[in-house]
Amino acid sequence: MTSLAEIETPAPLVDLDRLAANIDRAAAYATAHHISLRPHVKTHKSPIVASQQLDRGAVGLTCATAREVEVMAGVTDDLLFAYPPIGAPRLHHLLSVPEHVRLTVSLDSVAAIDALADAAARARRSVRVYVEIDVGMHRVGVTSAEHAVALARRVSRRKELEYAGLAFYAGHIREPVGDQDPSLARLNADLQVILDALTAAGLAPEAVSGGSTPTLWRSHELSGVTEIRPGTYVFNDRTTAELGACALSDCALTVLATVVSTAVPGQVVVDAGVKALGREPLRAIDGDGYGVVADHPDVVVARMSEEHGILDLRNTSWRPSVGELVRIIPNHVCIVVHLNDLVYGVRGDRVETTWPVEARGRHRPS
Amino acid sequence: MTSLAEIETPAPLVDLDRLAANIDRAAAYATAHHISLRPHVKTHKSPIVASQQLDRGAVGLTCATAREVEVMAGVTDDLLFAYPPIGAPRLHHLLSVPEHVRLTVSLDSVAAIDALADAAARARRSVRVYVEIDVGMHRVGVTSAEHAVALARRVSRRKELEYAGLAFYAGHIREPVGDQDPSLARLNADLQVILDALTAAGLAPEAVSGGSTPTLWRSHELSGVTEIRPGTYVFNDRTTAELGACALSDCALTVLATVVSTAVPGQVVVDAGVKALGREPLRAIDGDGYGVVADHPDVVVARMSEEHGILDLRNTSWRPSVGELVRIIPNHVCIVVHLNDLVYGVRGDRVETTWPVEARGRHRPS
Numbered sequence: 151m152t153s154l155a156e157i158e159t160p161a162p163l164v165d166l167d168r169l170a171a172n173i174d175r176a177a178a179y180a181t182a183h184h185i186s187l188r189p190h191v192k193t194h195k196s197p198i199v200a201s202q203q204l205d206r207g208a209v210g211l212t213c214a215t216a217r218e219v220e221v222m223a224g225v226t227d228d229l230l231f232a233y234p235p236i237g238a239p240r241l242h243h244l245l246s247v248p249e250h251v252r253l254t255v256s257l258d259s260v261a262a263i264d265a266l267a268d269a270a271a272r273a274r275r276s277v278r279v280y281v282e283i284d285v286g287m288h289r290v291g292v293t294s295a296e297h298a299v300a301l302a303r304r305v306s307r308r309k310e311l312e313y314a315g316l317a318f319y320a321g322h323i324r325e326p327v328g329d330q331d332p333s334l335a336r337l338n339a340d341l342q343v344i345l346d347a348l349t350a351a352g353l354a355p356e357a358v359s360g361g362s363t364p365t366l367w368r369s370h371e372l373s374g375v376t377e378i379r380p381g382t383y384v385f386n387d388r389t390t391a392e393l394g395a396c397a398l399s400d401c402a403l404t405v406l407a408t409v410v411s412t413a414v415p416g417q418v419v420v421d422a423g424v425k426a427l428g429r430e431p432l433r434a435i436d437g438d439g440y441g442v443v444a445d446h447p448d449v450v451v452a453r454m455s456e457e458h459g460i461l462d463l464r465n466t467s468w469r470p471s472v473g474e475l476v477r478i479i480p481n482h483v484c485i486v487v488h489l490n491d492l493v494y495g496v497r498g499d500r501v502e503t504t505w506p507v508e509a510r511g512r513h514r515p516s
Numbered sequence: 517m518t519s520l521a522e523i524e525t526p527a528p529l530v531d532l533d534r535l536a537a538n539i540d541r542a543a544a545y546a547t548a549h550h551i552s553l554r555p556h557v558k559t560h561k562s563p564i565v566a567s568q569q570l571d572r573g574a575v576g577l578t579c580a581t582a583r584e585v586e587v588m589a590g591v592t593d594d595l596l597f598a599y600p601p602i603g604a605p606r607l608h609h610l611l612s613v614p615e616h617v618r619l620t621v622s623l624d625s626v627a628a629i630d631a632l633a634d635a636a637a638r639a640r641r642s643v644r645v646y647v648e649i650d651v652g653m654h655r656v657g658v659t660s661a662e663h664a665v666a667l668a669r670r671v672s673r674r675k676e677l678e679y680a681g682l683a684f685y686a687g688h689i690r691e692p693v694g695d696q697d698p699s700l701a702r703l704n705a706d707l708q709v710i711l712d713a714l715t716a717a718g719l720a721p722e723a724v725s726g727g728s729t730p731t732l733w734r735s736h737e738l739s740g741v742t743e744i745r746p747g748t749y750v751f752n753d754r755t756t757a758e759l760g761a762c763a764l765s766d767c768a769l770t771v772l773a774t775v776v777s778t779a780v781p782g783q784v785v786v787d788a789g790v791k792a793l794g795r796e797p798l799r800a801i802d803g804d805g806y807g808v809v810a811d812h813p814d815v816v817v818a819r820m821s822e823e824h825g826i827l828d829l830r831n832t833s834w835r836p837s838v839g840e841l842v843r844i845i846p847n848h849v850c851i852v853v854h855l856n857d858l859v860y861g862v863r864g865d866r867v868e869t870t871w872p873v874e875a876r877g878r879h880r881p882s
Contacts, residue, residue: 158582158605158878192822214823216524233823234776236787236839239524258779261838282779289824290777290785297779321821410600411656413624413648413663419656421602425854429795455687456558456850457580457599458655472627473602484822488791489854492879504879512524513858513870 154475154499159408160426162486163477163496164385166503168402169199176366176383177207183370188212188230188359190381193484195509196493197225199384210252212379213509216243221509223247230254230280230359232317232379234290235266245273254278256317256359258291263304263311270310279305280317280359283344285337287322295347302353315357315376316344324364324393324433334371341373364393387483388442392432404444404477405486406494407459409470418461418470422478423454428485441478451478520841520865525774526792528852529843529862530751532869534768535565542732542749543573549736554578554596554725556747559850561875562859563591565750576618578745579875582609587875589613596620596646596725598683598745600656601632611639620644622683622725624657629670629677636676645671646683646725649710651703653688661713668719681723682710685745686738690730690759690799700737707739730759753849754808758798770810770843771852772860773825775836784827784836788844789820794851810843817844 180187190212210228213219270277281301284291306313361369361378385403386396407422432438439450452462480486495503546553556578576594579585636643647667650657672679727735727744751769752762773788798804805816818828846852861869
């Protein structure tokens, strides 16, 4: 297959040149600032893409599911499971990773520490632990320095576990970070309180793991951060561009779609709906659409059904015909990849390669 | 495997008793009203579930993707492709269905008719056609009687095609249908205009295919409808219950999730986020959450990240612990199934069987 017209749509395309540029840009930034880059694989779920990240600057990988750990153990021996290791089936799956893999787990509860230590003992292996702290997103992570110290102490007393540092995720900082950004200053102040408390308790963290794609280029301004875990940067998406962390022309992944109906005036229907794009609003606001047409940035996917995307043509003179191919930049690329089994690697309109989304899913038919 | 505690979460569970009751209830309704039941497989994407529908009253199946057609040809010889057959790869995939399958396609454009007829000629087969009309949803379908007549005439003049009737989807009628419902009356008036025009042109439709799960139980009140294509009814979901077309206790599919963090006060975090539930708002309104806890209907999934669901505990005295299993009724079950490769069939807390979501996806790694 060499042309886009041969692909059954909808289908995810990755521009290989943009992908390479995105990987190199983040690696160069991390190198310049002496920060370890440990990309989150949730965005691509592919050992082929992960290998490119590892070959060009990444120190290891970050995962959120046991399936991701299982698959990525094939391409690195240094994995961070940045998710609470809760539940016997998840722990069993996680600790089935080959022994040569250095496994680090972030967690935020006594229950997680005890279950992980017990499972590590049964598996006769050692697991490194980051204590997860909440720096304002209010999702996971302990909310006080006292709690962080207590968990770090508990970890350091379990012989199967190695206390390795702190982890946080500043997913609440979504705005383009300005010089006088109050949320960044608050985050740094909160981080410093916890770092001081741990140091006073003799538990100064060796690693401080943070970062996200929106804050990627200001990671060096985060207090004491030694490691970052951006995921989205590898492909980028409309949201990342809207937040100012990339240009729209840095978006490597587009969804190839076909115009399937022009019967209703004022709009056309493409075959990329919720089951191809996800229903992810831009900046948490509905009404801005669910993706933008790459060659027509004034046209958005205004409404969707499962297999239908409605392109609103009221603000454009463009009038695509039934059968025309369009490429849509999705709002949230991580969701799009998760909806697919196969990705097409392209340069321009030429298909060069395909790769499976090998680490998607959890439960595979046997 | 026999207990829920052995399943790695998040995972979709289907209550087998509720599934059987849902299948039988719709079949009994269709039989009582002499309407053909042609369930849409988009909801389950499983030939195992489809076989149960066919064994208990369905006359055939409805599909929206060529992959669904390919898979469902294994369990029935009567398939409706209720999606515009646009694009050479889709047409090729579609017409690769075995010859013993009677294939009907709904469409709304001259381009679709000509491409389908040409592809059918190349494949040396005959394809039945429904002309799709828009009855108010403004998605696909021609918007005037004149246009419907013109398409029906064009279909009837192509020897590879057989004009078989009309199709519509009243997805805009979402409210519980009342006796004096104005949208139903308007729909019937619009339908009648088109039926009259077709009859006057000597193109009276043999079949009129409509219906949806929200309007399922009032299908017999739709003008001239001979066939219905509900999908969601097989599992039902929170939206269907909210619309009054089922009870919450008729929802057969729940997402099994584990409480993974209780670190942030006022909430707990479960491992079912966007990648397990989808981000489908209830009744198109955000703020009602993305699913409800089956045993605690006052607790909803209030916020989500990709792998995190935040249960808001402010309106409940329930305080689940880290590691506790919960079952979540999703807002939109068709999206949940599409996110999974495997479904667990349960009775109560006992796992009886599993089945693959065989028709999900489009592009499979070879």
